[in-house]
Amino acid sequence: MQSNLIISAIVALVALAAGAVILPDWAMFLFAMALAKGLVCLGIVGMMRGGVVSFGQGLYYCLGAYTATLVANNFGISDIFLLTFLSALVCLLVGIAFGPLLSNYRGIFFAMLSLALSMVLYGSLSKMSFIGGTDGLNIAAPTFLGWAPEGRPLQAALYIYVVTISVIAGTLMRIYFDSERGLLTLATRDNELRVEYLGASVRNIMTYNYVFGAVLGGIGGTIAALALGHVDPEFAFWTTSGEFVFVAILAGYLSVPAVFVSAIILELVRSFSNLYFPNTWQLALGIFLLAVIIALPNGLGSLVRRWKGNKA
Amino acid sequence: MKTTNSKIGGLLATMTLAVGLSGPAAAEEDTFKIGVITFLSGQAAESFGVPAWNGGKLLVDMLNEGGKLPAPYDQKGFGGMNIEVVVVDEAGGATKQVQEFRNLVQREEVDAVVGYVSSGDCLAIPPVADELKAFTILYDCGTPRVFEDGSYEYVFRTAAHATMDNVSLARYLKSRNFDVPSFAGLNQDYAWGQDSWADFTGAMNQLYPDAEVKTALFPKFGAGQYGTEISALLREKPALVHSSNWGGDLQGFLIQATARGLHKRSQLALAAGDHVIPQLQDKMPDGIFLGARGVNGLAAYARGGELEELTNTMWEAYEAEYDTFPVQAPFRMWQAIFGLKTAIEKAMAENGGTKPTSEELAAAMQGLSWDAPSGHIEMALANGHQAIQPNAIGTTKWNAETGKMELVDVEYYDARCVNPPDGMKSQEWIAQGFPGAQCD
Numbered sequence: 001m002q003s004n005l006i007i008s009a010i011v012a013l014v015a016l017a018a019g020a021v022i023l024p025d026w027a028m029f030l031f032a033m034a035l036a037k038g039l040v041c042l043g044i045v046g047m048m049r050g051g052v053v054s055f056g057q058g059l060y061y062c063l064g065a066y067t068a069t070l071v072a073n074n075f076g077i078s079d080i081f082l083l084t085f086l087s088a089l090v091c092l093l094v095g096i097a098f099g100p101l102l103s104n105y106r107g108i109f110f111a112m113l114s115l116a117l118s119m120v121l122y123g124s125l126s127k128m129s130f131i132g133g134t135d136g137l138n139i140a141a142p143t144f145l146g147w148a149p150e151g152r153p154l155q156a157a158l159y160i161y162v163v164t165i166s167v168i169a170g171t172l173m174r175i176y177f178d179s180e181r182g183l184l185t186l187a188t189r190d191n192e193l194r195v196e197y198l199g200a201s202v203r204n205i206m207t208y209n210y211v212f213g214a215v216l217g218g219i220g221g222t223i224a225a226l227a228l229g230h231v232d233p234e235f236a237f238w239t240t241s242g243e244f245v246f247v248a249i250l251a252g253y254l255s256v257p258a259v260f261v262s263a264i265i266l267e268l269v270r271s272f273s274n275l276y277f278p279n280t281w282q283l284a285l286g287i288f289l290l291a292v293i294i295a296l297p298n299g300l301g302s303l304v305r306r307w308k309g310n311k312a
Numbered sequence: 313m314k315t316t317n318s319k320i321g322g323l324l325a326t327m328t329l330a331v332g333l334s335g336p337a338a339a340e341e342d343t344f345k346i347g348v349i350t351f352l353s354g355q356a357a358e359s360f361g362v363p364a365w366n367g368g369k370l371l372v373d374m375l376n377e378g379g380k381l382p383a384p385y386d387q388k389g390f391g392g393m394n395i396e397v398v399v400v401d402e403a404g405g406a407t408k409q410v411q412e413f414r415n416l417v418q419r420e421e422v423d424a425v426v427g428y429v430s431s432g433d434c435l436a437i438p439p440v441a442d443e444l445k446a447f448t449i450l451y452d453c454g455t456p457r458v459f460e461d462g463s464y465e466y467v468f469r470t471a472a473h474a475t476m477d478n479v480s481l482a483r484y485l486k487s488r489n490f491d492v493p494s495f496a497g498l499n500q501d502y503a504w505g506q507d508s509w510a511d512f513t514g515a516m517n518q519l520y521p522d523a524e525v526k527t528a529l530f531p532k533f534g535a536g537q538y539g540t541e542i543s544a545l546l547r548e549k550p551a552l553v554h555s556s557n558w559g560g561d562l563q564g565f566l567i568q569a570t571a572r573g574l575h576k577r578s579q580l581a582l583a584a585g586d587h588v589i590p591q592l593q594d595k596m597p598d599g600i601f602l603g604a605r606g607v608n609g610l611a612a613y614a615r616g617g618e619l620e621e622l623t624n625t626m627w628e629a630y631e632a633e634y635d636t637f638p639v640q641a642p643f644r645m646w647q648a649i650f651g652l653k654t655a656i657e658k659a660m661a662e663n664g665g666t667k668p669t670s671e672e673l674a675a676a677m678q679g680l681s682w683d684a685p686s687g688h689i690e691m692a693l694a695n696g697h698q699a700i701q702p703n704a705i706g707t708t709k710w711n712a713e714t715g716k717m718e719l720v721d722v723e724y725y726d727a728r729c730v731n732p733p734d735g736m737k738s739q740e741w742i743a744q745g746f747p748g749a750q751c752d
Binding site: 024025026027029030033126127129132133134135136137138140141150151154224228229230232234235237239240267270271274275278279281282 | 352353398399400401403404405406407408410411412414415417418419420431432435436439440443455457461462501502503506533
């Protein structure tokens with residue numbers, strides 16, 4: 001199992017990294033953004049396995065993006081590794097602070113409370129005109145351990161970076177999902193009381209899932225900010241969080257790669273509907289989302305299971 | 313391993329799809345392709361995005377037909393080239409706009425981009441435009457930060473930034489000898505409203521140093537209900553109420569304020585309010601001091617002068633097509649397209665008549681000046697990348713006979729009177745008492 005996982009991770013990494021050569025510029029950027037958002041969604045999927053959905057993952061997406069931007073602008077740090085690490089650290093600490101609080105809530109209460117936290121950040125940032133208020137701020141292009149590429153090499157480097165992080169994060173999350181605690185998360189979804197009677201702490205499990213989601217959100221936000229070159233409080237707005245939830249639902253909780261594939265599909269559909277139906281792109285996007293939910297109520301991940309079932 | 317195959321298969325399928333859909337039609341020599349980004353949905357669509365593009369589409373059609381406009385705009389298209397347009401909705405935030413900008417430039421291979429109403433988008437796009445070496449015109453957004461906090465090679469803003477709106481308003485009060493012992497503000501709680509209020513109080517501080525600020529209200533963007541705020545304004549009794557609200561927020565505020573008689577107790581001064589006239593008609597009270605972010609809309613129509621023919625041609629074509637008169641947004645779109653046309657034709661005169669590259673266009677646009685229905689536009693600031701333009705403030709008066717809103721007591725301000733000089737930040741310019749302002 002473990003060796004299979006590592007082989008598939010390496011194959012996925014190579015296949016995706018090949019995109020740095022074969023993909024046209026615009027698609028490489030679109031994939032990089034989609035994978036960065038996919039990281040955030042992976043955190044939501046981790047929570048979804050336990051039966052709760054965070055409607056406020058924008059909190060960590062935005063926190064990561066702003067941490068990177070403020071550090072880059074105020075301390076002149078442009079190294080992508082260091083910025084990612086610092087953002088992840090900040091999100092880890094904030095996640096540890098809020099995790100135990102949120103882990104007591106389920107269903108709509110968890111969703112609303114997490115949403116409220118992200119909207120508090122949105123409101124606060126909007127008021128802070130010294131860091132740009134609602135207009136946000138710009139962040140310069142990152143460097144890679146002292147290497148400062150420009151043009152296509154920069155985009156390719158960013159793309160390879162996000163691909164590598166996505167594959168590593170995906171692999172680690174898969175290992176976690178298959179671990180004792182990960183499987184208990186799945187059991188919590190079915191019957192929380194029984195898990196407690198087995199002697200496991202549901203609260204503890206939920207806290208772990210939430211903190212992992214926070215760190216992934218921060219990393220995703222940092223990469224998105226560096227790729228875009230601009231951050232604004234919109235990163236923490238509920239529509240941004242809602243988009244992450246949608247990707248998570250589209251992917252379902254069964255498969256890790258499905259999360260990234262869903263994120264890419266959503267970006268592609270949005271980009272092309274925006275171009276071909278400028279007046280009705282929201283409608284086109286909505287119809288697509290509705291069709292997917294009707295056709296695949298358990299998400300794209302269920303396709304993998306279905307395919308596996310047929311073979312077996 | 314089976315699952316692995318399917319996972320990778322899925323990824324590859326997506327990639328193939330992406331690559332397969334790439335290959336755009338190769339750019340043709342006799343066509344100039346522009347990407348236009350403006351709000352087609354959301355709150356800013358009705359007020360700015362849709363009228364702007366209605367005006368833009370009209371002008372592009374007229375140019376493609378050729379010979380419809382007075383000189384110097386009588387040549388067909390852009391320097392004889394046919395104009396092709398790709399329109400993209402600006403709704404969705406800066407994140408989406410950066411992606412769409414890349415798509416327009418790299419996938420659609422547009423020759424120039426004209427767009428952006430939102431200040432957030434105007435801050436996010438320029439670094440990307442420079443990275444891609446894509447010639448870009450910001451046509452509408454207001455924040456002075458774009459070129460005061462950064463400098464870009466391929467990015468130009470063909471409209472004056474928002475500083476002049478509120479400086480003109482304060483100057484209007486002064487030139488009409490309006491007594492302002494106290495004033496208050498009601499502005500939307502986001503960067504636009506906050507900046508407008510800061511500019512207005514700064515300008516008032518210079519021109520009316522004794523005026524007392526009664527209250528500064530910042531209701532939420534899109535609030536729609538202003539009962540509490542109007543109560544506060546009625547209680548405080550300021551001589552003047554300033555607002556930079558726009559769209560539904562402004563309509564809501566005006567309807568609720570007039571119902572409670574606020575306009576009779578305090579003078580209302582709206583920095584950017586002309587665009588709600590077509591919706592409100594006679595529900596817009598008389599006697600409001602009104603700006604349009606430039607000599608746009610009614611103020612341009614009332615101006616006459618040497619630009620009368622150009623202005624009236626566009627005005628009448630717009631009225632005939634859309635059954636309403638053009639407000640500020642189409643005027644800004646027109647000045648962007650006329651500027652682009654002038655720059656392209658200047659670049660073509662220099663390079664021997666071939667389609668100009670982004671570099672040639674940027675060189676031609678830098679420091680350019682041209683005439684538009686909104687007046688004489690000069691790329692005078694930020695090393696020739698930021699335009700200044702004249703402004704006008706007037707007073708509303710409903711003409712019951714014709715059933716139309718008119719602007720009376722209009723004061724026109726020279727571009728150099730209400731815009732900061734080159735190299736000076738707007739905030740400092742206001743704080744230092746408008747050094748270098750040339751008003752006659």
